[in-house]
Amino acid sequence: MLRCSHVLCKVDDIAAVVRDYRDLGFTVEWGSAPGRAHNALLWFGSGPFIEFFELPPVFGLLRHPFGLVHGGPAGERLARWARPGEGWRDLALETDDTDLARARSALRTAGLPVSRVIRGRRTRPDGARVRYQYLASRPAGLPFVVSAYDPPQRPARVVHANGARAVARVRMGVAPADRARYAALVGEDRWLSAVPAATTGVLDVELEGLSGPLDPRKLHGALLAAAREERG
Template structure:
């Protein structure tokens, strides 16, 4: 491995919901500040900003039976040209709610392209940057690019937003005390392959712990860690958020879903 300790942080974690407006209300009842991701009546996502610059993104791709069917056909057709990207997008089609994917931001953000080249040099297959954009709640069009590893079990890489997102103090002050992402728990049924490719991605080979239920290890990245766990399932199992002493109280706020753990 030529490039070691490639600097990343968790940029955001994607949470799929069936109905966005309902989810915004529910997450506010859990004690989160939720900011719409677009203009009123046009937003398809909403953001929960955290103090270390990361955020949770609620999103919905449920647009009704006809459009949902069209989306499935388009994603399937894309597979004829780019099977990996098609498989990644297929996870975002209307279906079960929950954790879907996550993004890594480079440190500093200007090292995005450099980090992609380092990862390729390490031997990991990753796509060329794809341009993306959306209009935020201020009516400003944000632009960025993303690159995806061929293995959809790995996170995608994000460039910085242009222009930068506007985040106010009230947006990161959560009544339930949530501060930042402490840990992401990732399960894999293909331990050797996933461990190897995560090692190429981060440029580090952490010590493996052998337990009764299987193998596990921690990939430390800035301010948090990726906890990789051998399991029969594949995907993001849980996001652990660190909290202030004002830990969530079910008497005051609704309990979060099982895939979100608030930890003091």
């Protein structure tokens, strides 16, 4: 069964993002050694996390070669990730398996067009190697699918000085043409709320426990706010 794994925010300068989010009271973890990292992670004690990533627009030129190797949906996804501008760019659904072969077979049986399984890895700041797999769905606005990290990566304890405890809700805009595929891919998910929209993609993210508003000048395009029930 797939469930919300994490929300991805495209940024122009990953070092500036880490600095600004720490200023906002978040505990942010570099994806790799700070001098060469292209991503950073904002974990919570449970539930979905947030990933910030930096990818120059020139990578969009690799859409067709990447698609030839991994399947058309993968090339389309790469082009989406590389598109200029900051802000929410994608959402990942995860499985408990470290291998996506079974998930891919189930999605294809359900009639969903997906890429081949793509193997990824990164080296953490402490030198430990992390392995994972992912596959892309079509159209590229729909969530993609990731495996469990090998080894698991969630910290044993996560504390944010601003009080944030967890992702309460992710609002996903879903275009009329994508509703059937979105429903087949996502099903029921406690963290996702689908709303009608002109285009499919992440709209905003609500956080539990925030002690106050966040300076939008430091969010790098991510629409983040306190959970609505907490705002009253």
